[in-house]
Amino acid sequence: MGVQPIPPGDICDPNPLAQGSSSRPRMARPRSSCSTSPSPSMRQTSLRPQSPYPDLQTPPFAEDSWDPPGPDSEIWNMYLEDATKFDTALIDDWNRIIDVLLLFAALFSAVLSAFVIEAYKGLKPDSADQAVSLLQQLNENLVALRQGTTASDVSPAASMAFSPSSSVVRVNCAWFASLTLSLGVTGVAVLAKQWLNNYDYSNVSGSTRERARLRQYRYTGLQKWKVPEIIALLPLLLLASLALFYWGLIEFLWALNSVVAFVMVVLVGCIGLFFAFTTLSPLLSPRCPYRTSLSYVF
Numbered sequence: 426m427g428v429q430p431i432p433p434g435d436i437c438d439p440n441p442l443a444q445g446s447s448s449r450p451r452m453a454r455p456r457s458s459c460s461t462s463p464s465p466s467m468r469q470t471s472l473r474p475q476s477p478y479p480d481l482q483t484p485p486f487a488e489d490s491w492d493p494p495g496p497d498s499e500i501w502n503m504y505l506e507d508a509t510k511f512d513t514a515l516i517d518d519w520n521r522i523i524d525v526l527l528l529f530a531a532l533f534s535a536v537l538s539a540f541v542i543e544a545y546k547g548l549k550p551d552s553a554d555q556a557v558s559l560l561q562q563l564n565e566n567l568v569a570l571r572q573g574t575t576a577s578d579v580s581p582a583a584s585m586a587f588s589p590s591s592s593v594v595r596v597n598c599a600w601f602a603s604l605t606l607s608l609g610v611t612g613v614a615v616l617a618k619q620w621l622n623n624y625d626y627s628n629v630s631g632s633t634r635e636r637a638r639l640r641q642y643r644y645t646g647l648q649k650w651k652v653p654e655i656i657a658l659l660p661l662l663l664l665a666s667l668a669l670f671y672w673g674l675i676e677f678l679w680a681l682n683s684v685v686a687f688v689m690v691v692l693v694g695c696i697g698l699f700f701a702f703t704t705l706s707p708l709l710s711p712r713c714p715y716r717t718s719l720s721y722v723f
Contacts (some may be wrong), residue, residue, distance in 0.1 A: 494634075501633035508640050509627070516621050519656055523614045523621075526659050530611045533663070534604060537670060541600050544677065547593035592680045599673030606666035610659050617656055657718035664700070664719065671696075 494500045624647065626640050647653065671693045679686035703715040 496632035496634040498634070501637045504637050505633060505640065508637070508644075512624070512640070512644070516624065519621055520618070522656065523617055523659070526663060527611060527614050530607050530614070530663060533666070533670075534607045534611070537600060537604050537607065540670075540674070540677075541597075541604055544593070544596050544600055544673070548589050548597055590680075592676055596673045596677045596680075599669045599676065603666045603669035603673065606662050606669070610662045610666070613655070614659060617652070617659075620652060660718055668697075 624643055626636060626643060629636055629639055631639075671689075675686055675689050675693065678689055704717065704719050706713040707716045707720045
């Protein structure tokens with residue numbers, strides 16, 4: 426016997442009128458076995474995203490029972506290793522900058538002191554000039570007595586009245602301010618060296634977690650108290666000290682000889698243009714390597 430084909434519509438046919446043999450609707454069969462609506466369990470299974478890696482288990486950090494790493498966990502060693510490399514490079518860079526600043530400030534202060542010693546003499550009267558003025562006044566009085574005329578009524582104190590010129594005052598203001606800035610940079614640089622030495626945590630005992638927390642505590646303190654900004658400010662103060670020195674030098678030479686002063690104006694102008702070019706070039710071209718702490722100010 427052959428297998429009898431199942432007429433269309435017998436297998437869970439939703440439209441009983443689709444059969445061509447009869448126009449009377451057939452009795453609907455129970456849909457327990459051929460129901461098209463999924464069961465709740467099937468619906469939940471179909472809505473749940475399927476993992477492309479069914480053999481892998483749920484990672485431990487996704488479980489509610491996950492605990493933080495212990496005091497001597499390997500993650501703290503990894504953190505300290507990377508942090509130590511970063512801090513070593515950072516501290517060494519700062520120490521090199523401070524050493525260069527200390528050397529430059531020491532040499533610059535020594536040179537500037539010689540100019541200051543010469544310039545401050547213009548703020549007080551010269552003793553030799555005072556002696557000449559007194560001798561001249563005595564000579565005039567003797568001549569007046571010999572001729573029987575009246576001597577001058579000008580008192581010695583009035584004749585020796587002294588007031589420095591405005592040029593001398595400007596020169597001394599510029600050079601004393603320059604020397605003060607240079608010495609101030611030296612003092613702050615010495616303090617910064619001590620700050621960086623105190624930052625070292627390599628000799629601290631304790632668990633790796635405690636050392637990691639101490640490192641982060643000190644690094645956060647450096648950022649909060651603006652230690653990087655203070656170190657970056659030191660070169661700017663030295664440049665300001667150098668600019669004041671040039672200003673005082675031009676003012677000093679202008680009172681002596683205008684030709685020499687004009688030559689200095691040209692040279693200082695060229696140096697100033699070079700500083701301005703190297704400072705502003707990184708703002709115009711990202712590839713420019715002339716980046717300093719002064720470039721980030723703008």
